[in-house]
Amino acid sequence: MSSTSLSAVRSWRPSLPRRHVPVLATLALLLVMYGIGVSQYRAFSNVQVVFNVFIDNGFLLVVAVGMTFVILTGGIDLSVGSVVAMTAMVSAALLRAGLPAALVLVVALLIGPTLGFLMGCAIHFFEIQPFIVTLAGMFFARGMCTFISDSSISITDGFWTGMSQERIGDPAGNFVSISVLIAFAVVLVAAYVLAYTRFGRNVYAVGGNAQSALLMGLPVARTRIAVYTISGLCSAIGGILLSFYTLSGAPLIAVGMELDVIAAVVIGGTVLTGGSGYVFGTVLGVLVLGVIQTLITFDGSLNSWWTKIVIGGLLFAFILLQRLIGIRFK
Amino acid sequence: MTGDRPVLTMTGISKTFPGVRALHDVDFRLFPGEVHALMGENGAGKSTLIKVLTGVYGTDAGTVTLDGEQVSFTGPMQAAAAGVSTVYQEVNLCTNLSVAENIFIGREPRRLGAVRWGEMRRRARDLLARLDLDLDVSAQLGTFSLAVQQMVAIARAIDVRARVLILDEPTSSLDAGEVAQLFRIMRQLRDEGIAILFVTHFLDQVYGIADRITVLRNGALVGEYRTGELPQFSLVEKMIGQELDVLERLDEQQKRATVALDGQAPLVDAEEVGRRGAVAPFSLRIHAGEVVGLAGLLGSGRTEVARLIFGADRADHGQVRTDGARSPLRTPIHAIDQGIGFCSENRRAEGIVPELSVRENMILAMQAARGWLRPIPRRRQDELVQKYVEALSIRPANPELPVRNLSGGNQQKVLLARWLITEPRLLILDEPTRGIDVGAKAEIQKLVVQLSDGGMAVLFISAELEEVLRLSHRVAVMRDREMVAQLTNDDTLDADRVMRTIASGTPREEVTR
Numbered sequence: 001m002s003s004t005s006l007s008a009v010r011s012w013r014p015s016l017p018r019r020h021v022p023v024l025a026t027l028a029l030l031l032v033m034y035g036i037g038v039s040q041y042r043a044f045s046n047v048q049v050v051f052n053v054f055i056d057n058g059f060l061l062v063v064a065v066g067m068t069f070v071i072l073t074g075g076i077d078l079s080v081g082s083v084v085a086m087t088a089m090v091s092a093a094l095l096r097a098g099l100p101a102a103l104v105l106v107v108a109l110l111i112g113p114t115l116g117f118l119m120g121c122a123i124h125f126f127e128i129q130p131f132i133v134t135l136a137g138m139f140f141a142r143g144m145c146t147f148i149s150d151s152s153i154s155i156t157d158g159f160w161t162g163m164s165q166e167r168i169g170d171p172a173g174n175f176v177s178i179s180v181l182i183a184f185a186v187v188l189v190a191a192y193v194l195a196y197t198r199f200g201r202n203v204y205a206v207g208g209n210a211q212s213a214l215l216m217g218l219p220v221a222r223t224r225i226a227v228y229t230i231s232g233l234c235s236a237i238g239g240i241l242l243s244f245y246t247l248s249g250a251p252l253i254a255v256g257m258e259l260d261v262i263a264a265v266v267i268g269g270t271v272l273t274g275g276s277g278y279v280f281g282t283v284l285g286v287l288v289l290g291v292i293q294t295l296i297t298f299d300g301s302l303n304s305w306w307t308k309i310v311i312g313g314l315l316f317a318f319i320l321l322q323r324l325i326g327i328r329f330k
Numbered sequence: 331m332t333g334d335r336p337v338l339t340m341t342g343i344s345k346t347f348p349g350v351r352a353l354h355d356v357d358f359r360l361f362p363g364e365v366h367a368l369m370g371e372n373g374a375g376k377s378t379l380i381k382v383l384t385g386v387y388g389t390d391a392g393t394v395t396l397d398g399e400q401v402s403f404t405g406p407m408q409a410a411a412a413g414v415s416t417v418y419q420e421v422n423l424c425t426n427l428s429v430a431e432n433i434f435i436g437r438e439p440r441r442l443g444a445v446r447w448g449e450m451r452r453r454a455r456d457l458l459a460r461l462d463l464d465l466d467v468s469a470q471l472g473t474f475s476l477a478v479q480q481m482v483a484i485a486r487a488i489d490v491r492a493r494v495l496i497l498d499e500p501t502s503s504l505d506a507g508e509v510a511q512l513f514r515i516m517r518q519l520r521d522e523g524i525a526i527l528f529v530t531h532f533l534d535q536v537y538g539i540a541d542r543i544t545v546l547r548n549g550a551l552v553g554e555y556r557t558g559e560l561p562q563f564s565l566v567e568k569m570i571g572q573e574l575d576v577l578e579r580l581d582e583q584q585k586r587a588t589v590a591l592d593g594q595a596p597l598v599d600a601e602e603v604g605r606r607g608a609v610a611p612f613s614l615r616i617h618a619g620e621v622v623g624l625a626g627l628l629g630s631g632r633t634e635v636a637r638l639i640f641g642a643d644r645a646d647h648g649q650v651r652t653d654g655a656r657s658p659l660r661t662p663i664h665a666i667d668q669g670i671g672f673c674s675e676n677r678r679a680e681g682i683v684p685e686l687s688v689r690e691n692m693i694l695a696m697q698a699a700r701g702w703l704r705p706i707p708r709r710r711q712d713e714l715v716q717k718y719v720e721a722l723s724i725r726p727a728n729p730e731l732p733v734r735n736l737s738g739g740n741q742q743k744v745l746l747a748r749w750l751i752t753e754p755r756l757l758i759l760d761e762p763t764r765g766i767d768v769g770a771k772a773e774i775q776k777l778v779v780q781l782s783d784g785g786m787a788v789l790f791i792s793a794e795l796e797e798v799l800r801l802s803h804r805v806a807v808m809r810d811r812e813m814v815a816q817l818t819n820d821d822t823l824d825a826d827r828v829m830r831t832i833a834s835g836t837p838r839e840e841v842t843r
Contacts, residue, residue, distance in 0.1 A: 196444040198445065204426065205424045207426070208424035209425070211422070216435060217436050218435065218436050
């Protein structure tokens, strides 16, 4: 038997790597939607429109990056929306109590990862479904919001208002907020970690086949707990960015956000069963959601619920696409 | 070829699980540069011995020495680091990662913490070149056949500077060509001085490659032999520990020439049935009391044929009729109604429900046929189950045991019993003897003969030609997802002719890159 005969056994040779198809589909969709916007509305071609999509969705992007880690291992994190709200609430409450901004930041950034770490431990060591553990986390964090205050707390701290109003712009007058830069930084770090570190590769391995990963001697426990911790950290950062954006903490903010985040990640081409996907895809997924919103705002006559309807349709289409690729692959 | 000092010795190994004495005072030694086959029936203690060696289990008594030093591994990883690598029967790799990553993950070449992808791919190519494999190392592992995946697993195992390579039933899902390729690699590694421990159920393979054989039976050592000094026949005797009357009787049996079928209406009549992408349209008639064998290479469409007849996949061409049905068969429920049973090849994923007891697994199909609103009385269940536990000699003979506690061969028998209870008119057996030991295999073959003598039709799918020829009245040959021939199993038919039929014609040349 020569080696050539064995390579011939290879069942299906993709001309395009299979794992890139969903991301490319999302990219094409985004370009088409942007094209529609530009052709329909003159103001749409303004660069600031794109920047605004980032400004309005910076916190969503950060949280979606964290969710990408979790979904890549085949898990899910339903607690992110509540953790975002809780982080904003805690920040607002502590600032109102007169604590210095730096201390508040540290505390706020610790709560999310701690909760994520605990959920990760529960999921791994007690072998409980991530769905139910993070559902519990979701109720817990949401309850904590109301426990802190049942009404919204506004933020007047100088650092916060500074971050909120700071505009980084080009000579033409287009600008982005600090939040956008922070979100970009998170994206770049996450992309590097996933592609170039052992931990990142272990995330893919665990998502591909946790049993095999274990037998190959990979630290499955550590990886699994770490992704929920990272998701918690990203939610905390997202919460801070949201509080920059709204300059308040409100107990009922970001309700249902976890579902938008999951939708963005899946539309971005990450497979829900784990093991396949990219942070870059998640960026595209968030942009798709943002551009849909913008399109509907530009139209003016459409109810904002159309956003949800379109997202629903797209999500369905993308899951179908993933499934079809999976079947063809089989 | 064989060194004079063993690289690995295991002395006086004993291991007891609650209620089971898995190993008792077993000695085992492995020399550098040899292929050593570990033989025994299912449950003889082969897997336990390997798991003790690699540290998955601790021992109750006994010592393991590697290169003269006593070792006690705490797990497969530590064993691998010390030079004892294992490749398991099921390929334990991540199909979503690239070939290169699967070889190196966990020990990727890095600079300042960053994975060096270029370097990793280069080293993967070098390593695979050593095994004479030319693969696109950046392609996803899942795009390759199981055989290639197995080679990649071996590449991963030998890269950790292995001195001992354990291959636990690596060939059970490979076809003949792939096995040859694997053997070539094994010989090469052996010549490089690696000691290979090889576990398989295929006797021919043992004689094809092993230098030495150690036989276990019921957790005890039977003996260590040079392959040349132990005839195949005595090997089987030593494994089973009894006379080989069962096998012999089957062998002596006359060719199962065609039963008188003239004028008899077929029980199942598949006419030009096909499904795009799965199998080209074929026609197949199966009569009562007839055993039809389905031969062909792995992936030639054997299972697809069975699934179409059973209605598990929907045919997009042609139809399947049974004599009793008014309309063509479309769904498994319909097929079961018409007295067709299907034992899947994939008993873990599609057949056995591991958490349920033997009894519950057995009555599943019958209960489904009756409808869930008419439960089978417990006493009737016990009768039926008892009857088949005895008839198939399922061990342990405790119907309330969860099926996952049974060995592979016994699980297969439970699956068989599940369908036999429904008293099917046609039983489809897809690889019923794969991965089970000689004794159980002979029993299942005997059963097939009995069933067909009793008037049941059987569609028998197996990768082992010998077995197909022994049991079938007719043999349908599959090649490249096409049924290329239906041969009557008379005196002129032998394995060689079937093989030539499988190989002959003009198989489409696969495009290689």
